[in-house]
Amino acid sequence: MPTLETVQLTKKYGNFTALDHLDLKMEGAKCVGFLGPNGAGKTTTLKLLSDMIYPTEGECYINGIPVKSNRKLALADAGVLIETPEIYPSLTPREALTMIADLRGIPSSERKTRIDEVLEEVKMSEWADQRVGKFSKGMKQRINVAASLVHDPDIIILDEPATGLDPRGMAEIRQIVRGLKKRDRLIFMSSHILQEVTDVCDEVALINKGKLIFYDTLANVTARFADGNYSVDVALSREANKDVAREVETIKNVTSCEILDKNRLRITFKGGPKAQQELLESMVKLHLGMLSFADSAGTLEEVYLSEIERGD
Amino acid sequence: MEIDTLNEEGMKYTTRLKVPGTIQQIPRLARYQISEYLHSKRFIALVAIVVAIGAIFSFIMNYYRSTAITDAVSFYSSSWAGGVTFIIVLSAVFFGGDSIAGEFQNKTGYFLMSAPIRRSTVYVGKFIAAFLSSFVIVLIFLLIMIANGAYYFGENAFPWQLGASLLFSLAYLLAVLGTTFFFSSLFKTSSYGFVLTAILFLIGFSLLQTVVTGFAKTEPWMVISYAQGVIGQVFNSPINWGLSATVSTTKFRTPSGIGTLTTYSPGIAEGILIMLCYFVLTSIAGLFLFEREEFT
Numbered sequence: 001m002p003t004l005e006t007v008q009l010t011k012k013y014g015n016f017t018a019l020d021h022l023d024l025k026m027e028g029a030k031c032v033g034f035l036g037p038n039g040a041g042k043t044t045t046l047k048l049l050s051d052m053i054y055p056t057e058g059e060c061y062i063n064g065i066p067v068k069s070n071r072k073l074a075l076a077d078a079g080v081l082i083e084t085p086e087i088y089p090s091l092t093p094r095e096a097l098t099m100i101a102d103l104r105g106i107p108s109s110e111r112k113t114r115i116d117e118v119l120e121e122v123k124m125s126e127w128a129d130q131r132v133g134k135f136s137k138g139m140k141q142r143i144n145v146a147a148s149l150v151h152d153p154d155i156i157i158l159d160e161p162a163t164g165l166d167p168r169g170m171a172e173i174r175q176i177v178r179g180l181k182k183r184d185r186l187i188f189m190s191s192h193i194l195q196e197v198t199d200v201c202d203e204v205a206l207i208n209k210g211k212l213i214f215y216d217t218l219a220n221v222t223a224r225f226a227d228g229n230y231s232v233d234v235a236l237s238r239e240a241n242k243d244v245a246r247e248v249e250t251i252k253n254v255t256s257c258e259i260l261d262k263n264r265l266r267i268t269f270k271g272g273p274k275a276q277q278e279l280l281e282s283m284v285k286l287h288l289g290m291l292s293f294a295d296s297a298g299t300l301e302e303v304y305l306s307e308i309e310r311g312d
Numbered sequence: 313m314e315i316d317t318l319n320e321e322g323m324k325y326t327t328r329l330k331v332p333g334t335i336q337q338i339p340r341l342a343r344y345q346i347s348e349y350l351h352s353k354r355f356i357a358l359v360a361i362v363v364a365i366g367a368i369f370s371f372i373m374n375y376y377r378s379t380a381i382t383d384a385v386s387f388y389s390s391s392w393a394g395g396v397t398f399i400i401v402l403s404a405v406f407f408g409g410d411s412i413a414g415e416f417q418n419k420t421g422y423f424l425m426s427a428p429i430r431r432s433t434v435y436v437g438k439f440i441a442a443f444l445s446s447f448v449i450v451l452i453f454l455l456i457m458i459a460n461g462a463y464y465f466g467e468n469a470f471p472w473q474l475g476a477s478l479l480f481s482l483a484y485l486l487a488v489l490g491t492t493f494f495f496s497s498l499f500k501t502s503s504y505g506f507v508l509t510a511i512l513f514l515i516g517f518s519l520l521q522t523v524v525t526g527f528a529k530t531e532p533w534m535v536i537s538y539a540q541g542v543i544g545q546v547f548n549s550p551i552n553w554g555l556s557a558t559v560s561t562t563k564f565r566t567p568s569g570i571g572t573l574t575t576y577s578p579g580i581a582e583g584i585l586i587m588l589c590y591f592v593l594t595s596i597a598g599l600f601l602f603e604r605e606e607f608t
Contacts, residue, residue: 013608052425052607075428076331082607085422090351091344096423099344103427105332131351147423151329 002077002154002186003027004049008058011044011210018044020210021058026203029184031177033197033218036207037308042190043083045207046159049188050080062155076104078155079148084141084163089133093124093143096132097150104151118146121176137164145173149180156180158189162196174200194300204300206307213307222299223272229255230276231296234265237289244288251282266296331428341429341437342444349445354406358449362399366456369395373460384465385547388474392457393544396477399453400485401513403446408492409509410502411438412602417502421607435493435599442489450481473546480543480584487536487590488513494598497605513537531557531576536590538576542583554579 004026011019019041026032036042047053049060051071060067065074087096097115106114119125122142132140141164148156158177162170170193177200180187191197197204198218205215214221222230236244245257248267253275258266269279280293332340349355369391381387412435415421424434461469491512496505517537524532532538545551552558558577563570578586 047607050426052422054606072331072334072428072430075426076329080426082422082426083419085426086419087423088348088420090348095344095347099341100423100427102340102344103332103337103429105330144423148426 001028003063004155004188005061009048009055009060010057011048012056017210022212024205024212024215026186026188029186030202031181031187031200032203032205033201034188034190034205035304040207041210042207043159046082046157046190049157050082052082077153078157079153080157081144081148081161082159085144087132087140087143091132092129093132094128097147100147101150106151114150118149122146123172138166138169141165154185156185156187160190198295198300208308221303228270229268231266231268231299232293233296234267234293235291236263237291240265247286251279266298334430334433337429337433338437342440345438345441346445349407358403358406359452362449362453370460384461384469385471385473387461389544389547393477393547396453396481397540397543399450400481400488403449404488404492405506405510407442407445408489408496409506411442411493412496413499413502413505416500431603432599435602439493446485476546477543483584483587484540484543487587490591490594494594497598497601525576533586539578539583539586541578542580545577552579553581555581
């Protein structure tokens with residue numbers, strides 16, 4: 001079972017404490033979103049986990065292997081993407097990925113197939129043999145994502161992977177992460193985009209000023225902080241007006257229905273997954289032309305803001 | 313990642329992917345780094361500079377052929393030995409100046425260090441790549457010199473001293489690259505490494521050598537530019553192969569009387585020892601710095 005663990009992990013720069021005795025343990029196949037404002041200590045944590053920087057105190061482990069004293073073994077089964085790395089400009093994506101695959105020990109007989117697969121996954125096949133030097137930031141980031149996946153790792157550490165990508169690129173990254181979840185991987189991903197976290201993550205860890213605020217499942221976090229209220233965002237093919245909202249509010253367990261824009265509603269309801277299932281069935285029966293029905297990032301946003309404000 | 317492998321009976325079985333050992337990773341990294349260098353503009357620029365120097369030299373040699381150059385040994389002493397030290401410093405600066413600092417400044421380190429690889433592997437792999445790439449440049453210069461030598465001296469154009477001088481120049485290359493890598497590890501900004509190495513090797517050490525010899529009246533054994541003298545010394549006769557310097561004193565008139573000028577020439581073994589000491593000490597210091605440096 002893949003595991004990531006930090007024990008009393010601390011990083012100080014002079015008098016400034018970037019990370020303060022962080023204890024965090026993630027086990028099993030899941031996606032954990034790592035949230036926090038700028039300077040909270042997210043990237044510091046991920047850099048410590050990947051041995052880019054060294055802890056002042058404490059230790060971090062990948063699959064039980066201490067990173068600082070055995071980086072090579074610890075990173076063997078991990079894919080890492082920290083910030084937006086630059087690739088040697090005179091190499092092509094295929095050459096750059098071949099270098100990483102070679103250093104990771106992927107046999108030459110499988111290397112080409114594997115590289116073709118990951119290039120396809122990040123939609124960069126047609127650029128495989130062009131020099132990286134002239135690529136846009138987004139294109140380089142796709143290659144970086146491919147490099148972190150080339151050895152099909154059990155653990156993937158991603159630091160704001162959607163940075164520099166256009167909306168289609170962001171959606172594709174989410175698609176890739178969903179695909180990894182299906183293949184029983186442990187993904188630890190920092191992000192500023194709450195919708196992204198809501199879409200793909202099972203659990204959330206919130207950090208502020210170097211301290212862990214909470215680490216729990218997404219469902220528990222939203223339920224705990226929303227006093228038992230859950231929210232879903234619904235997209236309709238027809239206009240989302242007051243009449244539609246009033247109609248939705250008549251459904252059992254629904255406490256409010258907010259019009260987000262011309263075609264979207266946010267429905268808040270009491271109860272857990274069972275109530276959500278009943279709500280979905282009721283919505284279908286109303287024949288409102290429902291296009292999508294998804295957990296709302298709004299609740300997480302409220303939780304995020306209230307916790308950060310409390311910390312400030 | 314799991315990979316399919318065949319056992320001795322030819323049966324397929326699945327094993328976990330095993331990361332290669334450090335000894336295997338070093339040549340792999342060096343290979344890709346060399347490929348990166350050979351594809352880069354800096355390699356083309358360096359080849360162009362060496363060819364231009366060679367062309368200018370060939371033209372001057374042909375046009376103003378010095379009467380002092382009567383045999384291949386004196387020819388290589390003034391041409392090859394005079395030029396190769398400059399070519400070595402230039403190559404070291406081009407290939408080694410940003411080798412470590414560039415990983416931080418250009419953020420390529422975030423790409424490379426995400427792999428399961430020790431920092432020492434990166435340092436050694438890059439050093440080997442820079443050494444071999446510089447060696448290619450030195451060989452191009454050597455070929456130009458040999459072509460000139462063959463033109464003027466025919467079958468007598470290959471004295472054994474030239475081979476020995478090439479070996480000594482490789483020792484000098486190790487020392488210069490060791491120092492360049494040290495400076496590159498010391499700073500996170502590539503240009504500092506470039507500038508400091510170039511200034512030190514093209515001006516600084518020669519100045520220091522003059523100061524130590526002229527004012528301190530001591531053998532400048534601690535200065536690398538002094539040790540590099542063995543690259544040319546091997547063409548002299550008799551050759552001092554020893555660990556101690558050849559000291560010569562020249563008297564000259566001054567307004568207040570007679571002055572003396574003492575000059576030191578390193579013995580071959582002494583020069584090589586100094587160069588190897590530079591290489592070992594700067595490499596250890598550079599590696600130590602790189603191990604401690606953080607990707608902040």
